[in-house]
Amino acid sequence: MLTLSKVTKRFGSQTVVDSLDLSIPQGLVFGLLGPNGSGKTTLLRMAMGLLQPTSGRITIFENNSPGDSEVRKKLGYMPQQLAVYPGLSVRENVLFYGRLYGIPENNLSTRSLEILEMVELESHQNKLAGDLSGGMLRRLMLATTLIHQPALVILDEPTAGVDPSLRLRFWEWFEQLAQGGASILITTHHISEAGRCDKVAFLREGLLLEHDTPDTLMRRYNSENLEQAFVQATQAKLED
Structure with missing residues (x-):
């Protein structure tokens, strides 16, 4: 559905996304989890064709570019701003x-x-x-x-500022869309939301730390929750 190969994005001397490899399959809710400044929104904007990567390649719907007009008709994008x-x-x-x-x-x-x-x-x-x-x-x-x-739905912090009960409704809708065959790529900094994703990627300072199912990530880092797993993944990356 969506593949990023060695994708890097720089603004001047600042590297916002750093040599990122990621594949988003069809029919899943795929979450990008990370603090502010980790490169989540930049990654989404490149996936939409709104930004061009400095280097690397992004393909969508087999071998198409995100900027193609026919591809954009199959994309849905919900930004953070009104x-x-x-x-x-x-x-x-x-x-x-x-x-x-x-x-x-x-x-x-x-x-x-x-x-x-x-x-x-x-x-x-x-x-x-x-x-x-x-x-x-x-x-x-x-x-x-x-x-x-749309076949691919890209959501940038879609539940920001909403109350907990409405947040649950949003996630029910996301899961229904995925069950219907759409792919959902969503950014969040809420650990509880990331736990509802079929797969989740940990991002920090433009780096992809890990990506897998929430349960697999918690087992891999012997953690009781995703927050602990994220901290452990960050520490492991710093020690490399």
């Missing part, structure tokens, strides 16, 4: 993004209602986005990300 129009209603935002992705008008009306029902915003569809609570805005952003049924 990406909806406050002066449009909830449904108008979803319809706007659906048209951007080229969904035919005869399908768009039905699809927009389906996705609003999924994120539990159908009863708020006529509200202005600018009048929504923070949690509702995050749900609306997820709806605009998924309106075109």
Whole structure:
């Protein structure tokens, strides 16, 4: 689905992603876990084709480049920052993004209602986005990300600022999407969220420390939880 081979990204003299090798298979929730500044967002932006790597190669959907126009139609990206129009209603935002992705008008009306029902915003569809609570805005952003049924969904801290109960709902939706065959690439700094991923990668200062299933990583580092495993992986890397 998505493969990164020896990918490095530098901004001036600063190396943000350092010779990273990673493969994201189909139908899994794959988490990138690391503190702020570990290179997570930069990695996502390169996967989307929004940034070019300094060196290395990124391929998606077999041998295609992330920047290809046909590839982008199969991608859904939810950034950290607000990406909806406050002066449009909830449904108008979803319809706007659906048209951007080229969904035919005869399908768009039905699809927009389906996705609003999924994120539990159908009863708020006529509200202005600018009048929504923070949690509702995050749900609306997820709806605009998924309106075109992307094969690869890229989510940058999608649950930032939402309450614990809504966070659980988000993860139920992510798992449903993966069960339906989509690949989910998600960044988080919440250990509890990373534990729900099918696979997780530990990142620190642009380096890939480890990647595997959460249970395998905890066994590998004889740890009771992922937080301990992350600390142990960091220490092991420093000792190399």
